[in-house]
Amino acid sequence: MNQIIEQLMKHRSIRKFTAEPVSEQMVESIISAGQMASTSSNVQAYSIISISDAQKRAKLMELAGNQAYIAESPVFLVWCADLYRLSEAAALHSRKADQYADSVENLIVATVDTALAAQNAAVAAESLGLGVVFIGGIRNHIDAVAKELQLPELVYPLFGMCIGYPDQEPMLRPRLPLSSVLQHNSYDKQQVTSGIAPYDQASSAYLLARSNGKTSVPWSVQMSKRLNEPVRLHMKSFLQERGFMKR
Ligand SMILES: Cc1cc2nc3c(=O)[nH]c(=O)nc-3n(C[C@H](O)[C@H](O)[C@H](O)COP(=O)(O)O)c2cc1C
Incomplete structure (x- = not known):
């Protein structure tokens, strides 16, 4: 064992935070560590939106199932899978009409890249004594969230992430054998x-x-229960309207 594995084995989601602020410098270190995650062909297909505006936080909390910690956490990040930057970079050298940004493959690439960077960032945050919880709830009303954040085509909010100093010590959740x-x-x-x-x-x-x-x-x-309930069936049409997953 080493310190990194020991830290990973102690992970638990944190849903209650102290009022102690998290400095901008810390957030930048956390995101920089996230950026060093492996990335498919170096596309780095993600953008992270840090929500400091209280009204916007309240709105996002409401849209994500009223999970109070979204409004209460010192830092709330929205992790977006982003093919817009990539498409613009490519357009400097070839016609947009010739691009395959709308393929299922590129949706997978952007989604995986975003998740890898986010998990790196979560581990970095925990190494600084902070706690995190991912928020998939932002996909409950994904269209409204995308509008609230003024996301362009080829960008979608994959999940949120609350970060702050833990004000609880939950038991570790066991995993499958x-x-x-x-x-x-x-x-x-x-x-x-x-x-x-x-x-x-x-x-x-x-x-x-x-x-x-x-x-x-x-x-x-x-x-x-989970598999017998329809969950977020709006995702397919939302992604297609945003320019993803057309072929
Ligand atoms: C993509 C993703 C979305 C999640 N969304 C939520 C959420 O909306 N609200 C919440 O309280 N926890 C959320 N979680 C946390 C999981 O419930 C938690 O990681 C899982 O139950 C395992 O528990 P642990 O992290 O404490 O080990 C999410 C986790 C992931 C990876």
């Missing part, structure tokens, strides 16, 4: 599914302890 996730040489369905029952037990015990005995819904029950 390693043997169910790590396989060798080929995909083994039996091995993959063998992790479900033991993880149901571990996740129930975790929830029971974290909720002081109020809930213990097993993981597979949560996943069943």
Whole structure:
């Protein structure tokens, strides 16, 4: 083990922050560390919008399911997958009409790049004693969020991120057994599914302890609920309207 792995093994999302501010210099270091993540063909297809305006924060909180920590955290970042910059750079040398920015492949590239940079930034923030939580809730009303942030075509808000000094010490959330996730040489369905029952037990015990005995819904029950509900079905048409995913 080393310090980096030890820190990664202690990750837990933080949803309550102290009032202690996070300096602009710290935010810049965190984002710079994010930028050093690997990036597909060096495209660096992301933009990060830091929301300091209180009214805008309140609006985004409302649009993201009224999660209070969006308004309360010292720093709130919106991580956007961004092919606009790329398209403009290419347009300096070739016609826009000839570009493939609208391919599914380029959507994947931009989304992966953004997530890698964000996770690097999250690790950097945690190394400074800060806590973070990602906010997928900003996709609940993604069109309104995009308008609020004046995003151009070929840019979409992938998730938000609250950052600040932790004012809580939540239990670590257990993960699936390693043997169910790590396989060798080929995909083994039996091995993959063998992790479900033991993880149901571990996740129930975790929830029971974290909720002081109020809930213990097993993981597979949560996943069943999740997969049987329509979630954000507006994403396909939103992305196509924004110029993504046309071929
Ligand atoms: C892309 C993404 C979106 C997320 N969106 C939210 C969110 O909207 N609200 C929230 O409270 N947590 C959100 N989370 C945090 C997850 O619930 C959390 O990471 C997961 O349950 C594991 O718990 P842990 O981070 O404490 O280990 C999100 C995490 C990711 C990676």
